[in-house]
Amino acid sequence: MRCYLVGGAVRDALLGLPVKDRDWVVVGATPEQMLAQGFRPVGKDFPVFLHPETQEEYALARTERKTGRGYTGFAFHAAPEVTLEDDLARRDLTINAMARDQEGRLIDPFGGQRDLAARRLRHVGPAFAEDPVRILRVARFAARFADFSVAPETMALMRTMVIDGEVDYLVAERVWQELARGLMEAAPSRMIRVLRDCGALARILPELDRLFGVPQPPQHHPEIDTGEHVLQVIDRAAATAQPLAVRWACLLHDLGKGDTPAERLPHHYGHEAHSARRAREVSERFKVPAECRELAELVAREHGVIARVAELRPATVVKVLERCDALRRPARFEQVLAACACDRQGRPGFEQRDDAPAARWRAALAAARAVDAGRIARECADRAQIPARIHAARVAAVSAAL
Structure with a gap:
């Protein structure tokens, strides 16, 4: 029985990056032997165990055989005679198909170290085409390792997989995860x-795909192309270390521009309502968490008016704050402002512009929240007039603040 450190831990160590998770492959063992040594089983489809002390994952070496479409159509075989190379051969990329033995020796049967040096994402073998999730994983690794390129033969194989319809069998939850x-x-x-x-x-x-090639007014969008703008916005969200909900909102905020009739281009009047509907549909399709779904729809609907705060009357400002539920949920409204800032600054030459709209919205929200709604309610003889009195007080406070 031999244990080998595999996958990302080996790759990241060779790149000089911090190693966060350590995964192990066990060769020459049976599930019974693992249980006898105190390992706790956690795998559903194939034998995976947690180390009794470190809680790191130890998986029995295994092979797999394609039995159906999609990423779930596999039969796995784990047995003592399965070799380390057999196990590594089923992995996605060469840079993830390396191992170290217990003496620290590198085992690299598919040229992963060479591809690390060449900054190249290359598939291990033809079995790559059997699992459409691997397309998503390659794309994700391209986002992680920004100076790596996808090998031409790997890109060609991915295109063939798309043409063959493998991607159509991905389940929504798995797509969202990646x-x-x-x-x-x-x-x-x-x-x-x-x-x-x-x-x-x-x-x-x-x-999202259909936004590429859709023009926008160059005086507001030097990049012109709507799809390119979205990419710059999500990179701005990454550069400012925004949480996932903000990044998801940034990705979906302009989907409605794909609905603009050709005769109106490059203008997109009223695209926010269409964007909100599209953002909701996409979020529901992927079954994203409620926090991400709600923020994406809110940003898509409101990002236009958020940017024009300097033009709004105090009464309109208060209506927007109330519509966004900002008085009860100021932390979420702060995320709305963060996404809208990424939208404004995610354009060539706009990156260093100050965030004047956000400062104005924060001042307005602070003024509106300072209104003592309880006191107004107690002093109002006609209970039917309470909402209007509170609203008027907030408008007065925002007017004074701005």
Whole structure:
């Protein structure tokens, strides 16, 4: 029985990056032997165990055989005679198919170290084409390792997989899991570019794919192309270390521009309502967490008016604050402002512009929240007039503050 450190821990150590998670492959063992040594089983489809002390994952070496479409159509075989190379051969990329033995020796049967040096994402072998999730993983690694390129033969294989319809069998939860992880990487735009280059974006997220080539007024959008603008916005969200909900909102905020009739281009009057509907539909399709779904819809609907705060009357400002539920949920409204700042600054030459709209909204919100609604309610003889009195007091406070 031999244990080998595998995958990301080996890769990241060779790159000089911090090693966060350590995964192990066990060769020459049976599940009974693992249980006898105190390992706790956690795998559902194949034998995976937690170390009794470190809680790190130890998986029995295994092979897999394709039995159906999609990423769940596999039969796994784990047995003492399965070799380490057999196990590594089923992995996605060469940089993830390396191992170290217990003496620290590197085992690299597929040239992963060479591809690390060449800054190249290359598939291990033809079995890559059997699992469409691997397209998402390659895109996610492109977002993580911004100076790596996808090998031409790997991109060609991914395109073939899309044409063959493998991507259409991905389940929504799995797509969301990979998209969410990719959005949290340093260069999330690269994930979208890789998905688009291989044709997968049009199948997974057609609402986003069709934004590429849609023009915008150059005086407001020097990048002109709506799809390119979205990519710059999500990279701005990454550069400012925004949480996932903000990054998801940034990705979906302009989906409605794909609905603009051709005769109106490059203008997109009223696109916010269409964007909110699209953002809701996409979020529901992928079954994203409520926090992400709600913020995406809110930002899509309100980002236009948030940017024009200097033009708004105090009464309109208060209406927007109330519509966003900002008085009860100021932390979420702060996320709305963060996403809108990424929208404004995610354009060529706009990156260093100050965030004047956000400062104005914060001042307005502070003034509105300072109004003592309880006192107004107690002093109001006609209870039917309480909401109007509170609203009027907030408008007066915001007017004074701005």
